[in-house]
Amino acid sequence: MKKLIIKGGRELSGEIHIGGAKNSIVALIPASILTSGKCVIKNVPDISDVHALIEIMNELGSKVNYHDEIMEIDNSQVKNTLIAEEYTNKLRASYYFMASLLGKYKKADISYPGGCIIGSRPIDFTLNSFEKMGVSIKETHGHYSMKAKKLEGTEIFFDVPSVGATINCMITGVLAKGTTRILNAAREPEIVNVADFLISMGAKIKGAGTGTIEVTGVESLGDGEVTVIPDRIEAGTYVIIGALLGKNLKVSGIVEEHIKSLLYKLKEAGANYKIVGNSVVLNKSKHLKAINVKTTVYPGFPTDLGQPMSTFLTQCEGESIFEETIYENRLRHIPHLVSMGAHINTFDKKAVITGATKLHGTRVKATDLRAGASMLVAGLIADRVTSISNIEHLLRGYERIVDKLNGVGASIQFTDN
Ligand code: EPU
Numbered sequence: 306m307k308k309l310i311i312k313g314g315r316e317l318s319g320e321i322h323i324g325g326a327k328n329s330i331v332a333l334i335p336a337s338i339l340t341s342g343k344c345v346i347k348n349v350p351d352i353s354d355v356h357a358l359i360e361i362m363n364e365l366g367s368k369v370n371y372h373d374e375i376m377e378i379d380n381s382q383v384k385n386t387l388i389a390e391e392y393t394n395k396l397r398a399s400y401y402f403m404a405s406l407l408g409k410y411k412k413a414d415i416s417y418p419g420g421c422i423i424g425s426r427p428i429d430f431t432l433n434s435f436e437k438m439g440v441s442i443k444e445t446h447g448h449y450s451m452k453a454k455k456l457e458g459t460e461i462f463f464d465v466p467s468v469g470a471t472i473n474c475m476i477t478g479v480l481a482k483g484t485t486r487i488l489n490a491a492r493e494p495e496i497v498n499v500a501d502f503l504i505s506m507g508a509k510i511k512g513a514g515t516g517t518i519e520v521t522g523v524e525s526l527g528d529g530e531v532t533v534i535p536d537r538i539e540a541g542t543y544v545i546i547g548a549l550l551g552k553n554l555k556v557s558g559i560v561e562e563h564i565k566s567l568l569y570k571l572k573e574a575g576a577n578y579k580i581v582g583n584s585v586v587l588n589k590s591k592h593l594k595a596i597n598v599k600t601t602v603y604p605g606f607p608t609d610l611g612q613p614m615s616t617f618l619t620q621c622e623g624e625s626i627f628e629e630t631i632y633e634n635r636l637r638h639i640p641h642l643v644s645m646g647a648h649i650n651t652f653d654k655k656a657v658i659t660g661a662t663k664l665h666g667t668r669v670k671a672t673d674l675r676a677g678a679s680m681l682v683a684g685l686i687a688d689r690v691t692s693i694s695n696i697e698h699l700l701r702g703y704e705r706i707v708d709k710l711n712g713v714g715a716s717i718q719f720t721d722n
Contacts, residue, residue, distance in 0.1 A: 307700075309693040309707075311684035312716040313666055316589070318552040319713040323540045323559055324350035325374070325533030327702045328609075329495040331398030332472045333502050333531060334358045337378045338365070338405035339479055340506045340526035344378040348533040350704045353697070357395045361388055361402065387414040390448070394419035396701070400428060400469065404476035407440060407451055417447040421673035421698070424632035430470035434461045438481060458483035458522055466491035466602050471518065472499050478520030479508040487518040493603040494534055494563050502531035537563040539703055540585075541610040542678045544568075545617050546710075547587030548576040549686050554713060557584040566606040570598055570614070574621050595623030595660065601630055612638050612679035618658040619647040620686065627656045638676035641669040645683055645691070666691035671698045678703070685715060 325348040335358070337344040349355060349371065362369045365388070368379040386406045393399040397420025406413035420426065432442060432449075440453040458481045461474055471491040476499075478485030490496070492514055500513030506529035509521040540559040547554040548571050561568070561580055568585070571578065574596045578587045598618065600608040608631040618625040619642060629635045639649050639656055644667055648659040666689035671677030677699035684691030693699075696719070699706065710717055 307696045308720050308722070309681070309684070309696045309699070310718050310720055311666070311681070311691045311693070313685050313687040313689065313691060315550065315685070315714050315716060316552045317547065317550045317554045317710075317713040317715060320555040320557055321543050321709050321713055322557050323535045323543070324348070324704045326350070326495055326498070326536040327352055327354060327538070328468070328493070329498040329533050330355055331358060331396065332401050332495065332499045333533065334362065334376070334378070335398065335401035335405050336476050336499055336502060337529065338367070338380055338383065338402065339408050339476065339503070340529055341381045342506065342526060342528040344380070344529040346376040346378070346502075346531055346533060347374065349374050349376045350533070350536065352702055352704050353700045354396050354398065354702070357392070358398070361392045361399065364388060364392060386410050386412050388416070390416040393417070396420055397426070397469070400431065401472060401476065403431065403435070403449070403451065404473040407435065407453060407456065408477050408480045411454070411456065412452040414448070414450050416449070421675075422634065424634045428469070430463050430467050431473045434470065434474045435477065437461060438477060438485070456481035458485040458520070460486045460488065462488040463490070465489070466516070468493050468496065471496055475500060475503070475510060475513070475518060475520055478522060479503055479510070479526070481522040483522055485520040485522070487520075488516070490516055490518045491602060492516060494537065494560070498531065498534045502529055505529045505531055535559055535563070538607065538609045540564055541567045541607070542613050542682070542703070544571070544578070544585050544587065545610070545613050546682055546685055547585070548578065549589060549617060549620055549682070551587035551589055554587045555584050556587065559583055559585060566604060567610055567614070570596060570606060574617075593621040593661065595621045595625040597626045597628075599628040599630060608632060608635060609675050611635060612675040613682050615639070615656060615658060616642060616679045616682040619649070619660050619662055619664065621660045623660065625658045625660065627658060629654045635675070637672040638679045641672075641676075641680060642683060644669060645687055663688065665689055668692045668694070671695045674698045674702045681706075685710070
């Protein structure tokens with residue numbers, strides 16, 4: 306297990322460029338299975354989840370060529386529709402293969418997906434929707450054997466908007482007979498990115514990015530091409546870091562609209578930034594004041610930025626209330642922040658954070674991906690040295706993190722023990 310060693314307290318200046326979105330690419334790669342044509346995906350981030358998906362693609366018989374942020378995929382030789390558990394348990398997004406294998410081959414053999422342990426993370430919306438579309442599902446100890454004589458479009462309603470279920474139903478609807486209408490669909494930008502990719506292959510999809518998506522089935526698909534949107538969570542994490550340590554720190558390659566909720570909350574706290582084109586330029590503020598932050602679905606404040614934001618709140622004067630509403634287990638990083646000197650009391654999914662407190666470097670753990678981001682922000686602002694263990698989690702979602710941060714003046718390095 307690798308560790309990240311951070312010597313904190315350094316001002317950061319220069320430019321950090323944002324890579325392609327993890328939560329887009331992890332759906333785009335499986336979605337490509339729908340076509341036997343050639344696919345090109347640009348702006349692919351170099352994160353470990355991408356490499357895990359390439360392994361699965363190779364297992365299925367797909368040919369993937371990935372170099373310099375470009376991925377070329379040739380699925381003409383795909384023969385296999387079974388994915389072993391050792392692959393699926395590496396990441397949540399493995400369950401997008403359920404949708405694309407069903408869509409293309411009308412069968413899929415695949416285990417329950419892995420991913421960060423941040424709550425129960427059921428997949429009932431996806432499974433129920435598949436059944437409504439004509440799929441029969443046999444479950445044995447977390448392994449799903451799925452098959453359908455034919456897929457029929459239908460109307461689907463989600464109790465709460467789910468990113469994964471929305472993408473799964475959209476993918477499955479593309480080659481189904483008739484129209485699939487998804488009501489109370491999730492509206493995250495990654496869903497629009499996936500829809501654009503499918504449309505480039507010849508899919509008929511309307512309404513992606515709104516609460517109602519309509520997919521009209523087509524007979525077959527051709528070549529596909531797409532550019533991965535900038536990662537709004539990577540961008541948000543560096544923006545938070547810039548608000549605490551920036552000296553003209555430029556976070557470039559962002560889509561302002563995608564991080565609006567974060568920018569509003571930072572402004573409310575008194576953060577010092579300006580938007581210049583597709584960049585945010587940040588300077589450390591002399592005084593930050595307490596604010597309340599509640600995570601919710603897009604375009605609300607993203608759950609994936611909640612943990613790094615809670616570190617930011619330790620630097621705000623007064624009592625901030627942070628509330629997580631999507632997952633039941635996304636406060637596991639709080640004891641680690643407390644061990645660094647933060648004053649935080651938790652009640653259920655709420656944390657009351659009293660600041661501003663000086664944080665002190667110590668040994669902490671990345672309990673999941675975004676908990677790792679929270680520890681990273683804490684280590685960068687703390688005095689002394691912070692050692693973060695279980696750093697593999699962080700590498701699933703942040704590309705070239707050491708180079709990017711050291712390039713603007715941070716002092717961080719990996720160690721193997
Ligand atoms: N839900 C159900 N049943 C379902 C599906 C979801 O009850 O069948 C509930 C979940 O328990 C949760 C809520 O619906 O309370 C939303 O979950 P969603 O399905 O939207 O999450 P996801 O698709 O599993 C993706 C991202 C997460 C991100 C969430 C919310 C990927 C691979 N993962 O997860 O990203 O937190 O959407 O935006 O796209 C991360 O990047 O750190 C991460 C965890």
